[in-house]
Amino acid sequence: MGAAHARTLATSVPGAEVVRVFDMDTERAKQVAHGVGAEAADSAEALVADVDAFVVASPDFTHADLAVAGIEAGKHVLCEKPLAVTADDARRVVDAEAAAGRRFVQVGFNRRFDPGFVDLKAAITDGSLGDVRLLHGIHRNASNSTSTDDATLVTGSMIHELDTFRWLLDGEIVAIRVESPVVDGFRDPQVATLWTDGGQMATAEVFVNAAYGYDVRVEVVGTGGSASLEPRHPVLRRVSGQGGSAIGSDFVEHFADSYRIELAAWADASLRGEVVGASAWDGYVANVVAAAGVDALRSGQKRDVVVPERPSLYA
Missing domain, CATH: 3.30.360.10 (Dihydrodipicolinate Reductase; domain 2)
Structure with a gap:
């Protein structure tokens, strides 16, 4: 999913430029990054620090922590579904946005x-x-x-x-x-x-x-x-x-149009400082x-x- 999103952003979303890719599998990250003209980041934390906005397409149990990291850094986030594995973890994302007084997270309910x-x-x-x-x-x-x-x-x-x-x-x-x-x-x-x-x-x-x-x-x-x-x-x-x-x-192929439209809408909204689609709530x-x-x-x-x-x- 992450590799597909990187390719779509790089080839089909004029408002976005892919500059960093991170994966626990370093060679996989380098491969995907090379394919979209980006660089592999040393860590998720380094990626968050280096970009204007980012997509979370890592395993489900990592979603909530990465979304909160984005909110605390003031970065817009497209977080693949589910927002978290548990309702309590998902609530942490909602509470982080409430504390920030702004919405930063769009959840990847692409339908x-x-x-x-x-x-x-x-x-x-x-x-x-x-x-x-x-x-x-x-x-x-x-x-x-x-x-x-x-x-x-x-x-x-x-x-x-x-x-x-x-x-x-x-x-x-x-x-x-x-x-x-x-x-x-x-x-x-x-x-x-x-x-x-x-x-x-x-x-x-x-x-x-x-x-x-x-x-x-x-x-x-x-x-x-x-x-x-x-x-x-x-x-x-x-x-x-x-x-x-x-x-x-x-x-991914079945919903190719929806992913492209979703990513384009997310990028455009992020540039405006807005959130569209499914919210953290x-x-x-x-x-x-x-x-x-x-x-x-x-x-x-x-x-x-x-x-x-x-x-x-x-x-």
Whole structure:
């Protein structure tokens, strides 16, 4: 993810110049840096000190500390999702921004910038679907090397749906139940049922080792109709008595447009001293919902989601 972001910033975002890259794997950092005309930094701390703004695409457990470091240094940060592994760590980022009196962090919930998701949201807000009653989401990976246990499937993968549904509906998730057909071992896939403060229900199926490819779909059902976001297949082949289209396995390629748009929006906003997209507060709330989801999966019970009062900085 970090290498892809570096390439996109260097080749497709005129407002940005990549000057430093850091990775614990020094040779990997040098390789990526060389490819974008940058230099490898000696440490994360050195990178933060040397740049105007930076992207965090390191392992999930490092996100909160690096985001706080950016805030304390007065640097704008695009922090890949999730903002943190736990809600408490995510809250540290929110509190750091509140102490600074300014917002610096954009969380990398890239679907908010994806043209298909943006069109789907427009179908909700323009009223053509009537009153929205249901959302159904599917999120499948061919394989996944980071969501490797019951909890991280929720906090690292399903967290996309937990943010996307809040954003699509302009509402909050107030309760969650998470179940899996798998009884023993890694409980993959999982299906979450969500209830919102607007009276809607949503389902989110997340299957991180579905084998056949990367597949993300959403359907919104209202009193006046439905709208579906389906995979984009520009070419359909009919050969030897069979017809169909290829299904990719690379999520970066699948969402290439959204990442480019997201990075460009982040760079432009940073130059203006502003933050767009998902805020640190949005990242924190997603972690709160995810924590309730992990508890629901372990207990087998529906769990209420209790979110503290939103700070005025995010009003």
